[in-house]
Amino acid sequence: MTLATERVRWSAGGRLIVDGVTLEATPGRTLGLLGPNGSGKSSLLHLLAGLRRVRSGVVTLDGGDLAVIPRRDVARRVALMAQGADTDTPLTLEEVVRLGRTPHRAALAGWTEADEQAVEQALRETDLLALRARRWQTLSGGERQRAQIARALAQDPRELILDEPTNHLDIRHQLEILALVRRLPVTAVVALHDLNLAAMFCDRLALMQNGRLAAAGTPEAVLTEARIEAVFGVRARVALSADHGRPQVHYLPG
Ligand SMILES: Nc1ncnc2c1ncn2[C@@H]1O[C@H](COP(=O)(O)OP(=O)(O)OP(=O)(O)O)[C@@H](O)[C@H]1O
Numbered sequence: 655m656t657l658a659t660e661r662v663r664w665s666a667g668g669r670l671i672v673d674g675v676t677l678e679a680t681p682g683r684t685l686g687l688l689g690p691n692g693s694g695k696s697s698l699l700h701l702l703a704g705l706r707r708v709r710s711g712v713v714t715l716d717g718g719d720l721a722v723i724p725r726r727d728v729a730r731r732v733a734l735m736a737q738g739a740d741t742d743t744p745l746t747l748e749e750v751v752r753l754g755r756t757p758h759r760a761a762l763a764g765w766t767e768a769d770e771q772a773v774e775q776a777l778r779e780t781d782l783l784a785l786r787a788r789r790w791q792t793l794s795g796g797e798r799q800r801a802q803i804a805r806a807l808a809q810d811p812r813e814l815i816l817d818e819p820t821n822h823l824d825i826r827h828q829l830e831i832l833a834l835v836r837r838l839p840v841t842a843v844v845a846l847h848d849l850n851l852a853a854m855f856c857d858r859l860a861l862m863q864n865g866r867l868a869a870a871g872t873p874e875a876v877l878t879e880a881r882i883e884a885v886f887g888v889r890a891r892v893a894l895s896a897d898h899g900r901p902q903v904h905y906l907p908g
Contacts (some may be wrong), residue, residue, distance in 0.1 A: 655716045656681045656841040657702050657732070657813050662711035664701055671697045673865035674711070676780065679813070684842040686852040688876075689862030690886055693846040698862070699815050702843060703734035715813070729757035733811035735802050737818055747801050748786040748792060751776055754808030759851055775821055776807035779834055783826070795822040803831060807838075813841045853877055853900045861885060877901045 658678040664671055672694045679685045687695045700706045701713055702721045713720040714800065733754070743750065746906060755769045761894065777783050781802040785793065793801065799822040814835065821830040828848075832855040834841050846852045853873040854858055860870040863885045869876045874894070882890045882903065889906040 682745040683857040686856030686859045693862040694865040733806040733809040734815040735806040751804045754805040767805040776804040780804040815842045
């Protein structure tokens with residue numbers, strides 16, 4: 655068991671933003687969250703991370719109501735890399751990644767070997783060892799994005815929630831980061847805009863539309879031509895890739 659939602663609703667600004675979503679992540683697998691701009695993906699991810707309270711319904715972690723689990727216990731389990739979390743900090747890249755260890759450290763306790771190893775591993779896996787001493791302000795958008803992912807990995811979560819983790823990355827790093835997420839022994843929920851990358855790297859997909867779940871299931875089941883047109887308003891041809899066997903979307907003009 656891991657993260658799940660049951661008929662979850664959340665509203666803001668007098669509007670229902672997440673409207674009755676029931677969803678279950680599969681332990682150890684990668685769930686991709688798709689949907690047009692403003693369809694409620696980020697809002698749902700914040701609910702899954704326990705950073706927002708549902709208006710009705712329930713978010714569960716291992717079957718228990720997330721809202722009653724102490725914040726620190728949730729932070730030891732669930733890491734969220736949010737969109738637009740970037741700040742102008744005077745810290746170095748490595749110092750930012752080390753912040754990921756905060757939920758695991760007792761008050762006044764020193765830096766441990768386990769903390770050190772988690773940070774080293776996170777820097778290695780995100781290809782950032784060479785940049786560790788760089789000041790945050792001097793990093794490119796993509797380098798910062800990889801550092802935010804490294805910070806989430808240093809948290810050593812069992813549930814890893816990523817909101818568009820690849821939108822600033824070059825194609826090699828997009829492929830590497832998504833392959834890494836799939837390879838890690840975590841339950842991952844990842845919001846993505848690239849339907850082809852989602853199909854390649856996610857075990858299951860959930861498609862949001864106007865705050866509701868329009869479809870959920872395997873990439874083949876979710877990414878049909880009719881659904882892409884209905885949800886995104888885009889005509890497309892979908893074929894199984896001869897190289898990796900997953901659906902690949904070819905967008906059609908007009
Ligand atoms: N705190 C808030 N107050 C008012 N409206 C909000 C708030 N948070 C989100 N919204 C609105 O809710 C809708 C869904 O936003 P959300 O960020 O969850 O969508 P999204 O699917 O992640 O979009 P994108 O693909 O553009 O990142 C949007 O219309 C947004 O403006």
